[in-house]
Amino acid sequence: MSLSPHRFSKVTYHLKRVTEYAQKYFKLFQWKRNSRILDIGSGPGHLLFEIEPLFPKDxxxxxxxxxxxxxxxxxxxxxxxxxxxxxxxxxxxxSLPSDLKGRFDFVFSCNSVMYWANIRQSFSNISQLMNGSGQLFFIWTRKGDVHDIYKAMNTIPKWAPYTSEFKNWTNHFDNENPTDTLKTEFERVGIEILKSETMKWPYVDEEKKNLTALFHSLDYVSERIPKSDLDKYKEDYNKLVDEKMISERGSDNKIKWIVPFEFIAVAAKKSYKDFHAFW
Known part of the structure; x- marks a missing residue:
């Protein structure tokens, strides 16, 4: 897997909204002095630098x-x-590093959960990384739109060798009750939900090309494609991107293009009653 940090850092449509939800959810937590904080799936760090001022100064x-x-x-x-x-x-x-186990007072992650094929192993590790009073805040897209595109690309023989890991990809939380799914998986590893919700964050733009550019900024498979095939790859990729978009005429009679993103947010803490039950 390869993904350009410079290109990925241009994905900024969600920064303001994630920060707003972090401000709201952080009020639920009991912050310890000199907290040790873990950020999972930091990418190039552009979101962390937005969130960092919200953490306790010490x-x-x-x-x-x-x-x-x-x-x-x-x-x-x-x-x-x-x-x-x-x-x-x-x-x-x-093989979780032993020096990280039980180390963190707070765990944060944005837009990483949908990349985890092994949800149970991931959540088990997260529980082990948290100390006995550990807390967490996660937020991620409910629908893995780019993953869906890669899964569809895998059915095209020419692109199948480059998208093989998505052949059987499953979105664990794209169901009628994602919060129930999350609650069940957290309870397995001794984590208790404080608050969780699903919200709609449609991305709207008058220029269709700007939405297309958003999907291209998230596309790391293109970096695997031989240059001689890249134009054809982009053509097929764009056709699938178009299926994700909705056009709508506003009151000003202008066409607006919409991608109906949905996000899941959760605040949780380590559950004392089950602290030693899982390892």
């Missing part, structure tokens, strides 16, 4: 993790508070 560390080395290197190269550092780690690992 936090002792923010450890950023990402499964991609290029993201970690990029984040560590940015001007940042010296208490912030990044390491490469896949939250789905079956």
């Amino acid at each position: 936090y002792s560390e923010i450890l950023c993790t990402d499964m991609l080395g290029e993201m970690v290197n990029y984040l560590n190269s940015q001007k940042r508070d010296p208490r912030i550092k990044a390491i490469q780690m896949d939250i789905q690992t079956t």
